[in-house]
Amino acid sequence: MTEPTTRSPGAADDASASRQHTLRERNLRLVARAIYDAAAAPRSPGAVPPSRADVATATGLTRATVSTLVDRLLVARLVTELAPVPAQRAGRPAVPLVPARRTVVGVGLEVNVDYLGVRVLDLAGDVVAERVGTGSFHDSDPAAVLARLGALASDVVAGVQADGMQVAGARLALPGLVDARTGELEVAPNLGWSSLDPVPPLGLGELPVVVANEAKLAALAELAGDVPPSFLYVSGDVGIGGGIVVDGALFLAERGWNGEIGHVVVDPAGPRCTCGAYGCLEQYAGKEAILRAAGLEADAPLDSLVALLRDDDGAAVEQARAAVVRAGQALGSALADFVNLTGVSTVVLGGVYTELEDWLRPEVEAGLADRVLAAPFAPVVVRAAVAGEHAALTGGAREVLREVVADPAAWG
Amino acid sequence: MTEPTTRSPGAADDASASRQHTLRERNLRLVARAIYDAAAAPRSPGAVPPSRADVATATGLTRATVSTLVDRLLVARLVTELAPVPAQRAGRPAVPLVPARRTVVGVGLEVNVDYLGVRVLDLAGDVVAERVGTGSFHDSDPAAVLARLGALASDVVAGVQADGMQVAGARLALPGLVDARTGELEVAPNLGWSSLDPVPPLGLGELPVVVANEAKLAALAELAGDVPPSFLYVSGDVGIGGGIVVDGALFLAERGWNGEIGHVVVDPAGPRCTCGAYGCLEQYAGKEAILRAAGLEADAPLDSLVALLRDDDGAAVEQARAAVVRAGQALGSALADFVNLTGVSTVVLGGVYTELEDWLRPEVEAGLADRVLAAPFAPVVVRAAVAGEHAALTGGAREVLREVVADPAAWG
DNA sequence: CGGCGTTTGTTCTATGAATGAACTATTACC
DNA sequence: GGTAATAGTTCATTCATAGAACAAACGCCG
Numbered sequence: 077m078t079e080p081t082t083r084s085p086g087a088a089d090d091a092s093a094s095r096q097h098t099l100r101e102r103n104l105r106l107v108a109r110a111i112y113d114a115a116a117a118p119r120s121p122g123a124v125p126p127s128r129a130d131v132a133t134a135t136g137l138t139r140a141t142v143s144t145l146v147d148r149l150l151v152a153r154l155v156t157e158l159a160p161v162p163a164q165r166a167g168r169p170a171v172p173l174v175p176a177r178r179t180v181v182g183v184g185l186e187v188n189v190d191y192l193g194v195r196v197l198d199l200a201g202d203v204v205a206e207r208v209g210t211g212s213f214h215d216s217d218p219a220a221v222l223a224r225l226g227a228l229a230s231d232v233v234a235g236v237q238a239d240g241m242q243v244a245g246a247r248l249a250l251p252g253l254v255d256a257r258t259g260e261l262e263v264a265p266n267l268g269w270s271s272l273d274p275v276p277p278l279g280l281g282e283l284p285v286v287v288a289n290e291a292k293l294a295a296l297a298e299l300a301g302d303v304p305p306s307f308l309y310v311s312g313d314v315g316i317g318g319g320i321v322v323d324g325a326l327f328l329a330e331r332g333w334n335g336e337i338g339h340v341v342v343d344p345a346g347p348r349c350t351c352g353a354y355g356c357l358e359q360y361a362g363k364e365a366i367l368r369a370a371g372l373e374a375d376a377p378l379d380s381l382v383a384l385l386r387d388d389d390g391a392a393v394e395q396a397r398a399a400v401v402r403a404g405q406a407l408g409s410a411l412a413d414f415v416n417l418t419g420v421s422t423v424v425l426g427g428v429y430t431e432l433e434d435w436l437r438p439e440v441e442a443g444l445a446d447r448v449l450a451a452p453f454a455p456v457v458v459r460a461a462v463a464g465e466h467a468a469l470t471g472g473a474r475e476v477l478r479e480v481v482a483d484p485a486a487w488g
Numbered sequence: 489m490t491e492p493t494t495r496s497p498g499a500a501d502d503a504s505a506s507r508q509h510t511l512r513e514r515n516l517r518l519v520a521r522a523i524y525d526a527a528a529a530p531r532s533p534g535a536v537p538p539s540r541a542d543v544a545t546a547t548g549l550t551r552a553t554v555s556t557l558v559d560r561l562l563v564a565r566l567v568t569e570l571a572p573v574p575a576q577r578a579g580r581p582a583v584p585l586v587p588a589r590r591t592v593v594g595v596g597l598e599v600n601v602d603y604l605g606v607r608v609l610d611l612a613g614d615v616v617a618e619r620v621g622t623g624s625f626h627d628s629d630p631a632a633v634l635a636r637l638g639a640l641a642s643d644v645v646a647g648v649q650a651d652g653m654q655v656a657g658a659r660l661a662l663p664g665l666v667d668a669r670t671g672e673l674e675v676a677p678n679l680g681w682s683s684l685d686p687v688p689p690l691g692l693g694e695l696p697v698v699v700a701n702e703a704k705l706a707a708l709a710e711l712a713g714d715v716p717p718s719f720l721y722v723s724g725d726v727g728i729g730g731g732i733v734v735d736g737a738l739f740l741a742e743r744g745w746n747g748e749i750g751h752v753v754v755d756p757a758g759p760r761c762t763c764g765a766y767g768c769l770e771q772y773a774g775k776e777a778i779l780r781a782a783g784l785e786a787d788a789p790l791d792s793l794v795a796l797l798r799d800d801d802g803a804a805v806e807q808a809r810a811a812v813v814r815a816g817q818a819l820g821s822a823l824a825d826f827v828n829l830t831g832v833s834t835v836v837l838g839g840v841y842t843e844l845e846d847w848l849r850p851e852v853e854a855g856l857a858d859r860v861l862a863a864p865f866a867p868v869v870v871r872a873a874v875a876g877e878h879a880a881l882t883g884g885a886r887e888v889l890r891e892v893v894a895d896p897a898a899w900g
Numbered sequence: 901c902g903g904c905g906t907t908t909g910t911t912c913t914a915t916g917a918a919t920g921a922a923c924t925a926t927t928a929c930c
Numbered sequence: 931g932g933t934a935a936t937a938g939t940t941c942a943t944t945c946a947t948a949g950a951a952c953a954a955a956c957g958c959c960g
Contacts, residue, residue, distance in 0.1 A: 093548040136505040167936025168926040333862040334831030419746030450745040579907025
């Protein structure tokens with residue numbers, strides 16, 4: 077098992093001897109990144125993917141070197157040449173280089189409280205295959221649930237392999253405390269799971285599976301959109317998870333047990349939390365807490381709350397709105413602590429908060445403006461997540477592929 | 489101005505083309521690190537500094553390569569050969585390699601509320617020169633104060649240069665919000681300074697000076713001791729600052745405005761803070777808040793509080809102890825948020841907290857055990873700082889030298 | 901006390917990856 | 931169709947490392 081989920085901050089200044097082939101590896105990475113970054117960048121209408129010559133000027137390498145490196149990426153099936161476009165100017169037309177499609181793929185897996193699923197992405201970011209099953213996995217049997225997910229996954233994997241794609245690896249997202257170094261699950265309260273290695277029960281054989289926290293993989297899914305390189309991701313559900321992304325990578329100090337914003341103190345005189353303490357954020361802004369405060373059942377669908385909020389009038393509407401406002405205030409207070417402590421000034425609202433954004437955001441922004449010390453110099457930006465449903469599946473698959481592209485030498 | 493204060497997480501996977509000389513630089517760094525790490529490691533009695541051969545086996549390079557690299561470090565005066573010790577076994581005796589003394593030095597500068605100072609360290613970590621002046625710089629004139637510090641510094645610098653040492657650079661520590669990218673001071677409430685570049689008024693000419701937050705440099709000073717590679721540093725004074733150290737380097741996302749634990753919410757029903765919000769930690773565990781709650785004047789010396797706490801009996805003693813207990817509880821609550829959000833499981837108590845450790849620690853540990861979610865799996869360790877007085881001076885000077893050793897090619 | 905094995909450090913040739921200049925390929929423009 | 935321009939390739943050169951052979955300085959032991 078390699079570096080799980082992301083590079084740790086100190087990992088890049090790697091402590092091993094550099095030889096000739098280290099140069100190769102590093103420049104190969106540089107070239108791959110140049111091609112992939114260009115593909116990910118918001119494309120202006122007339123923009124065309126970079127050629128070998130473009131990559132050379134962008135990286136500072138010579139065209140000769142870039143040519144040999146690109147050749148390696150081509151045989152590794154990480155990059156594809158497009159048909160030369162007849163340029164509008166003199167000279168031999170350039171060969172555009174783009175991430176390869178349907179060649180190498182990454183797999184995202186997830187077990188959450190009310191569903192499990194598999195999603196396969198290719199290097200271009202396209203969804204190649206997907207299967208999601210519903211269920212109620214509260215206090216479930218890990219072996220049975222993981223076996224079910226494994227069966228789904230091996231089915232999907234067999235399919236894409238039959239189409240000639242190579243599967244680079246998989247990430248399994250779980251809603252709990254996952255050790256970022258060992259990949260062991262310490263505890264997942266809402267699943268009722270604890271102290272287990274979830275990989276063997278999947279029965280996926282050779283396929284390398286790395287386990288990670290659901291909110292953190294969901295945070296990575298945002299990188300596909302137009303986010304700044306550093307942001308805080310908050311995933312609202314029954315519990316409230318978080319992920320810290322710094323310069324495009326997850327921040328995972330020690331064992332990666334960070335972003336636990338659900339248990340930040342909002343009011344020490346507040347209600348008792350499942351964790352034993354009093355006045356945790358979860359008691360104000362957790363999904364069940366909001367639904368109850370809105371006068372709904374704790375397991376009511378979120379849509380029913382949204383419908384209420386959208387209604388024009390009535391006592392029930394008032395109560396629902398007040399509940400969300402209260403949640404927004406609590407969230408603003410806790411997020412202010414988060415921003416003050418991490419210094420990251422963009423907040424992305426994920427999970428149920430995405431749909432509640434319209435009602436939450438004013439309160440959250442007010443709380444941040446009041447309490448974030450650096451706000452006068454670097455205003456905090458709050459925005460809704462864009463990754464869509466089951467973001468952790470996308471984030472996991474993306475992360476597998478990011479690692480491949482970050483070290484093409486190890487792959488090719 | 490180079491990378492200020494520390495490498496940013498993404499900096500090491502540097503995005504420039506690798507050539508032959510890149511290999512040199514990287515291996516040079518590797519060799520330097522091997523020699524310095526061995527010198528910093530807790531030396532068992534019989535241990536002897538590493539030889540070229542030792543460095544070769546430690547790094548994986550050949551002895552031939554290590555020899556040429558060590559030669560460079562010798563001429564750059566970063567490393568010195570000791571007299572060969574007659575080994576107890578057969579074979580040619582090894583030449584021990586150690587960090588050079590009194591050759592290349594780093595300068596730490598600081599302006600704080602009641603003092604300013606200069607400290608010069610050499611590569612072996614020895615204090616080569618030091619000058620500290622007292623004063624009251626509350627609402628002071630930046631130009632005047634900085635000129636005074638600059639005069640002190642150029643005096644000291646001239647002295648060490650006259651002794652043949654080369655000054656690699658300086659770090660200026662300030663108790664305020666410093667932009668880690670530009671080195672501009674946004675605001676230092678307790679000095680009454682705002683929006684200025686403090687470097688020109690120093691009048692230090694050629695000497696490269698980088699500005700940083702005081703608590704963050706003080707945190708780095710702890711690295712000289714026996715701390716784990718990652719820890720949270722909390723510096724208690726009138727304000728409460730913090731620093732996040734991950735894998736031996738400061739965590740500085742975006743502009744480095746993190747660790748502002750002084751304004752974490754302890755109780756929204758609490759007293760109003762200078763920042764405008766209610767119930768910030770500073771109102772419970774700030775130096776002035778503690779002194780007042782203990783029945784002392786807000787500007788009383790800390791020793792008077794410690795003397796009270798050490799006393800046997802009496803109503804004043806009770807009040808003082810209660811004040812510190814209350815501060816410890818608030819600190820425990822805020823630190824629990826800090827640990828839950830960053831995932832770093834060691835807390836170092838600096839500033840006035842160092843001296844109050846005996847009375848604070850039980851309360852802080854209780855709060856952490858109660859509220860830190862991962863505590864059952866990774867208990868939070870609380871300890872007092874060891875860097876001694878004016879830790880930011882030491883941390884700043886160390887940081888200058890760390891950068892030199894981290895990139896010896898740029899220096900030699 | 902001098903040869904022998906051992907370990908350290910140096911010298912020298914070979915290898916491999918990037919450079920830079922020359923060369924080929926393919927277009928637009930006149 | 932000739933010329934200029936740009937893309938991509940070929941090839942001799944450069945340079946840092948590896949690896950092997952060598953020199954230096956020790957302990958050991960007969």
